[in-house]
Amino acid sequence: MSTANDSQPTHIDIQAGIDWATPLFDAIGQLSFDGIGFTRAAYGEGEQMAHDLVAKAARDLGLRVEVDAALNLSMTLCGAAGANAPLIVGSHLDAVPRGGNFDGLAGVLAGLACAAAWQNSGRRPPRDIQILAIRAEESAWFGAQHIGSRALLGTLPVAMLDQAHRVDTGRTLCEHMREAGVNIDRLRRAEPLLDLRSIGGYIELHIEQGPLLVERELPLGIVSAIRGNRRCRRATCAGAYGHSGTMPRVLRHDAVFAVADLVVEMDALWREIEEDEGGDLVLTFGQFSTDAATHSVTSVPGHVTFSFDARSHSQEILDRVERELLAKATAIGRRRGAIFEFAPITGDPPIAMDGRLHAQLLEGCHRLSIPAASLASGAGHDAGDFAAAGIPTAMIFVRNDNGSHNPQESMDIGDFAAGVRLLTWFVGSFDSRQS
Amino acid sequence: MSTANDSQPTHIDIQAGIDWATPLFDAIGQLSFDGIGFTRAAYGEGEQMAHDLVAKAARDLGLRVEVDAALNLSMTLCGAAGANAPLIVGSHLDAVPRGGNFDGLAGVLAGLACAAAWQNSGRRPPRDIQILAIRAEESAWFGAQHIGSRALLGTLPVAMLDQAHRVDTGRTLCEHMREAGVNIDRLRRAEPLLDLRSIGGYIELHIEQGPLLVERELPLGIVSAIRGNRRCRRATCAGAYGHSGTMPRVLRHDAVFAVADLVVEMDALWREIEEDEGGDLVLTFGQFSTDAATHSVTSVPGHVTFSFDARSHSQEILDRVERELLAKATAIGRRRGAIFEFAPITGDPPIAMDGRLHAQLLEGCHRLSIPAASLASGAGHDAGDFAAAGIPTAMIFVRNDNGSHNPQESMDIGDFAAGVRLLTWFVGSFDSRQS
Numbered sequence: 001m002s003t004a005n006d007s008q009p010t011h012i013d014i015q016a017g018i019d020w021a022t023p024l025f026d027a028i029g030q031l032s033f034d035g036i037g038f039t040r041a042a043y044g045e046g047e048q049m050a051h052d053l054v055a056k057a058a059r060d061l062g063l064r065v066e067v068d069a070a071l072n073l074s075m076t077l078c079g080a081a082g083a084n085a086p087l088i089v090g091s092h093l094d095a096v097p098r099g100g101n102f103d104g105l106a107g108v109l110a111g112l113a114c115a116a117a118w119q120n121s122g123r124r125p126p127r128d129i130q131i132l133a134i135r136a137e138e139s140a141w142f143g144a145q146h147i148g149s150r151a152l153l154g155t156l157p158v159a160m161l162d163q164a165h166r167v168d169t170g171r172t173l174c175e176h177m178r179e180a181g182v183n184i185d186r187l188r189r190a191e192p193l194l195d196l197r198s199i200g201g202y203i204e205l206h207i208e209q210g211p212l213l214v215e216r217e218l219p220l221g222i223v224s225a226i227r228g229n230r231r232c233r234r235a236t237c238a239g240a241y242g243h244s245g246t247m248p249r250v251l252r253h254d255a256v257f258a259v260a261d262l263v264v265e266m267d268a269l270w271r272e273i274e275e276d277e278g279g280d281l282v283l284t285f286g287q288f289s290t291d292a293a294t295h296s297v298t299s300v301p302g303h304v305t306f307s308f309d310a311r312s313h314s315q316e317i318l319d320r321v322e323r324e325l326l327a328k329a330t331a332i333g334r335r336r337g338a339i340f341e342f343a344p345i346t347g348d349p350p351i352a353m354d355g356r357l358h359a360q361l362l363e364g365c366h367r368l369s370i371p372a373a374s375l376a377s378g379a380g381h382d383a384g385d386f387a388a389a390g391i392p393t394a395m396i397f398v399r400n401d402n403g404s405h406n407p408q409e410s411m412d413i414g415d416f417a418a419g420v421r422l423l424t425w426f427v428g429s430f431d432s433r434q435s
Numbered sequence: 436m437s438t439a440n441d442s443q444p445t446h447i448d449i450q451a452g453i454d455w456a457t458p459l460f461d462a463i464g465q466l467s468f469d470g471i472g473f474t475r476a477a478y479g480e481g482e483q484m485a486h487d488l489v490a491k492a493a494r495d496l497g498l499r500v501e502v503d504a505a506l507n508l509s510m511t512l513c514g515a516a517g518a519n520a521p522l523i524v525g526s527h528l529d530a531v532p533r534g535g536n537f538d539g540l541a542g543v544l545a546g547l548a549c550a551a552a553w554q555n556s557g558r559r560p561p562r563d564i565q566i567l568a569i570r571a572e573e574s575a576w577f578g579a580q581h582i583g584s585r586a587l588l589g590t591l592p593v594a595m596l597d598q599a600h601r602v603d604t605g606r607t608l609c610e611h612m613r614e615a616g617v618n619i620d621r622l623r624r625a626e627p628l629l630d631l632r633s634i635g636g637y638i639e640l641h642i643e644q645g646p647l648l649v650e651r652e653l654p655l656g657i658v659s660a661i662r663g664n665r666r667c668r669r670a671t672c673a674g675a676y677g678h679s680g681t682m683p684r685v686l687r688h689d690a691v692f693a694v695a696d697l698v699v700e701m702d703a704l705w706r707e708i709e710e711d712e713g714g715d716l717v718l719t720f721g722q723f724s725t726d727a728a729t730h731s732v733t734s735v736p737g738h739v740t741f742s743f744d745a746r747s748h749s750q751e752i753l754d755r756v757e758r759e760l761l762a763k764a765t766a767i768g769r770r771r772g773a774i775f776e777f778a779p780i781t782g783d784p785p786i787a788m789d790g791r792l793h794a795q796l797l798e799g800c801h802r803l804s805i806p807a808a809s810l811a812s813g814a815g816h817d818a819g820d821f822a823a824a825g826i827p828t829a830m831i832f833v834r835n836d837n838g839s840h841n842p843q844e845s846m847d848i849g850d851f852a853a854g855v856r857l858l859t860w861f862v863g864s865f866d867s868r869q870s
Contacts, residue, residue: 208681209678209680209681210677210678210680210681210682210683210686211677211681211682211683211686212681212683212686215686227680229680231732233732242645242646242838243644243645243813243814243838243839243840244717244719244721244744244746244813245644245645245662245664245717245744245746245812245813245814246643246644246645246646246647246717246812246813246814246838247645247646247717247813247838248645248646248647248717249705249706249709249717251645251646251647251650254719256698256720256721256723257698257699257702257720259695260694260695260698260699260702260720260723261699263691263692263695264692264695264696264699267692267695270684271684274684282679282680282681282682282683282684284679284689284733284734284735284736285691285692285695285736286679286691286725286730286731286732286733286734286735286736287725287730287731287732287736288691288695288723288724288725288736288739289723289724289725289727290721290722290723290724292724295721295722296721296722297666297668297721297722297742297744298719298721298744299719299721300719300721301719301720301721301722301723304723307732309679309680309732309733311679311680377680377681378678378679378680378681378682379678379680379681403677403678403681403682404678405678
């Protein structure tokens with residue numbers, strides 16, 4: 001429907017938007033600094049403070065500000081007359097305890113900076129731009145992630161309202177939501193809070209939580225998919241204790257040797273899948289412990305507990321990794337006289353970003369001369385829930401040093417501005433490809 | 436000096452000695468049963484009870500009963516007139532908390548059964564047989580092993596008296612010793628409590644603490660050497676934490692992968708030394724733990740602590756194992772981006788048993804038609820301290836199932852009787868070889 005040509009949006013000058021929006025990083029950071037890092041509790045004080053500041057800024061900017069039944073904050077820049085279904089620019093404002101200032105916040109402020117740039121230009125984007133500050137994305141607070149987006153999409157399990165407890169207060173999600181002003185009865189109906197068919201697309205800008213962009217010296221990354229996972233939070237290997245000095249090699253049931261064998265064999269599989277086959281995979285044994293109550297320096301270790309986390313954007317690779325894990329554990333257990341148990345192995349499927357939007361973002365980087373690469377997201381994001389709901393979804397990663405969820409998150413405002421430039425171009429050119 | 440011929444001692448009927456001595460297993464076991472296993476605290480109630488019962492039995496048998504300044508109990512069967520320096524038959528009467536009934540006790544009762552057999556025969560052994568019930572052999576009580584034998588030999592570090600604390604009471608070794616009646620002033624002089632030049636030899640019967648004799652279906656083993664060790668009680672590997680889903684393979688500093696590499700490489704070295712080269716070695720990583728305060732299922736593990744214990748009767752192999760451990764850790768650390776620290780690596784040298792006595796015991800087994808094999812002792816024993824003091828020393832292992840230091844220790848009285856037969860033969864034939 002739109003007649004906007006591809007190059008037109010690049011003429012929007014974003015600098016005014018950057019200058020207007022970036023002071024909000026400092027303002028929100030100062031009010032959520034806890035002495036070590038930045039804490040913004042989901043459905044709690046810190047998140048509400050950020051919502052209040054962002055809402056006020058959006059009103060000052062002339063956006064239409066609304067709050068849904070789950071308290072997700074919607075700030076809409078009206079598009080050209082007769083515009084199509086809105087394009088959502090979403091992210092979250094909660095932060096893990098003693099976390100960083102940029103995880104989540106950067107995405108919301110990128111949306112506001114983009115809107116401010118459009119406002120400053122005196123022109124209208126081809127569609128309504130609905131900037132969403134989504135509630136409770138971090139699982140650190142209630143042991144459940146993406147609460148706000150799932151409430152919005154109607155996919156939040158109702159039982160979670162009473163079963164999830166905030167880790168610091170011990171009170172239920174329902175209690176904290178009600179205290180914050182959530183319409184609980186509406187959420188218990190588990191219906192979408194938006195007409196999903198009315199959504200044109202969803203885009204989320206987020207700091208990269210891994211080191212790839214820093215390593216490759218690229219300001220931006222375009223997300224190809226959110227990795228799925230195969231996970232066992234508590235696997236065990238049971239052998240038999242014995243005197244370390246008197247138990248010979250062939251008669252041992254040594255749980256440390258057995259689990260070390262498994263770790264090294266799975267690492268070799270990872271190398272094979274990644275280096276030889278070019279497959280996408282990360283493998284982590286984040287926990288590995290002999291039993292403090294029974295182990296000793298001079299005893300053959302009879303018991304080990306460990307965790308396992310595999311992630312890939314390929315369902316086929318995840319299936320293969322699980323199969324190989326179990327087969328190797330069985331073979332090693334037989335050889336070492338030990339018994340492995342994995343109970344349960346859980347998993348989330350990989351979620352692909354929309355192929356056309358992904359290509360469009362890469363093209364935008366090329367047109368705007370922003371160095372960028374396609375990469376998979378290892379962590380989950382609200383974007384995954386929108387994609388799973390069938391909404392065309394895209395993600396932009398901004399270079400960030402030192403990982404996320406810690407006070408050392410380090411995003412350069414120049415890289416942020418590159419992301420806003422791309423987002424602003426995307427907003428302007430979205431229609432020409434999607435309609 | 437003796438004219439005893441080799442076969443003469445085999446005519447000593449040991450059955451009367453076995454019948455007389457073995458009820459003491461039950462009597463001492465009943466009085467030290469703690470509801471789960473057998474507890475006989477060093478310089479404490481359980482050990483003293485066992486000493487009292489054994490001393491009374493020895494007096495009943497007509498032995499000369501004495502106690503030295505460290506409260507080691509000496510029970511002497513007088514040898515033939517003009518006998519040479521005594522042969523000591525030693526072991527200990529303390530037991531670890533909730534331990535077994537046979538570790539230590541079997542050796543003292545074997546000496547008494549042997550003495551009872553000689554008394555019953557109406558004949559005299561060629562030498563004085565000095566049965567020693569040695570104090571405080573187990574390190575479980577004061578964190579220091581072989582206290583009684585080292586006090587007797589004058590090799591107990593004086594500082595230990597005030598620095599070692601009993602793990603259950605927190606009180607010093609000195610306090611517990613004084614309460615039991617030890618002459619502390621005498622011990623502070625760190626002089627032998629016996630004229631060491633007057634000792635003809637030392638022999639100790641002990642249950643095997645490993646599974647080899649059970650596995651090979653042999654009632655007895657003749658100890659060739661007590662394994663030395665190389666040990667690191669607390670080694671560390673420091674990598675770097677990161678998000679498990681976003682930290683790629685090549686940029687990881689994964690401490691679990693690094694330590695697993697080391698475990699598997701050292702296991703391969705063990706296989707090579709044992710299977711390809713026929714060398715004596717046991718290797719144990721008894722403790723292996725990520726940091727419970729900072730690890731998580733979804734974090735690349737940044738820190739691991741682990742322990743290392745290598746034992747061999749070959750000093751050369753121990754040196755090589757330590758060299759290879761450090762070289763491999765350096766190479767793996769470089770490859771994995773992690774730093775290993777081993778501080779400190781401690782060690783005790785291997786201690787060979789007297790070659791002539793070892794051969795004599797094997798010959799005895801042959802003559803008495805007792806199936807036996809030569810093997811190394813993986814655990815330390817009082818015998819090691821006597822050997823280190825230059826006294827010709829030998830050890831007999833008796834088959835025992837389920838290891839030691841637990842209530843499931845399982846020694847068959849028939850095997851014990853085989854040990855007593857060998858010991859009785861040895862006592863009779865000792866002179867013919869040593870003089």
